[in-house]
Amino acid sequence: MLINSVGIILREVLEASLIMSVLLALSHLNQISRSWCIGATIMGLIGATLYAVNLATISSLYDGLGQEIVNICLYVLIFIFVLIIVKTLSQKPKAKLFVFSMVVCVAAAIVREGSEVIIYLNGFSSIPELFTPVLIGGAIGAGIGLSVGVFFYYLIINLSAVNAYCFSLAILILVAGGLMSQMTQLLLQADLVPSQSVIWDTSWLVSEHSLVGQILFALMGYEATPTMLQVVLYVVSIVITTGFAYGSFKTYKKAG
């Protein structure tokens, strides 16, 4: 049970921690106070608790598809604000919008991932003999996930400014693709778009069960057996975000 809980909590924390570390590093590079993150985290945790407590009610909405609809909205919300972040990154006059977008992204990511953590832990609170190992495992998982975030943060801020921007933008581009890929999966799961067959299978190369598969999933939404819609939306979101990132990078270089 302990190992399992390490894995579950790690996966959830890693996704939120990765976004948070990149945005904190960008704040550092732009000489913006990083205090926005505290408010965003608190809002995210409140939102995650509310979502977790009301999950049964939310799930039963829209013929049992309420959960997918809320999660799709969260993914779209994060995606839109990742785009705004990438767009406003090097525009000093838009600093307020930039900070606001980072708050929305981090808060929404915590709602999405944090609610699963709360639901998971809460399920074990009624099973005393398992609760302690699950809590210990969860703490280890959260610790590893946060450490990876801290590692990324220091990695980025210790690069030269140009490399730091490139690296951060590359991660945001991959995260944006991953968000759209996960959103498509939920659209299919809820039957909100016409059902699709799988177009290829790379599980022989990198299995989603493997550690590498899990890391690739957290980083760029890796999927061994995608559908056509998923691949198309993934590519489209990567292209759009890369376009925005390129524009932003040019502005940054011009500004010196």
Place this chain on the structure above:
Amino acid sequence: MLLFAVISLPALSTPVFEIEIRNHLFFPSELTVPVNTKVKLLIINRDSSAEEFESYELNREKIIPANSKGVVFIGPLKPGVYPFFGEFFPKTAQGKIHVNEQ
């Protein structure tokens, strides 16, 4: 013709399969669904703790809160075996979906 037939199929004709979760086990733990067909899984969690229905092979993941039910659409699937599991209690909550040639 076949294409039109598929498009015009009313939503009601989607076959429904029920899976119950009891004591962190799936009932039935193995089921067979039709090939190349969209299928609706109705997952009923009778336990007092939440479970997450998950399958890498089916690309599906959904939390089923305690004492409640959830809907997951899967397919159309090629013939094969598609394992699924309960992410919160993976030692016991294991199952397989079989898709056989017609």
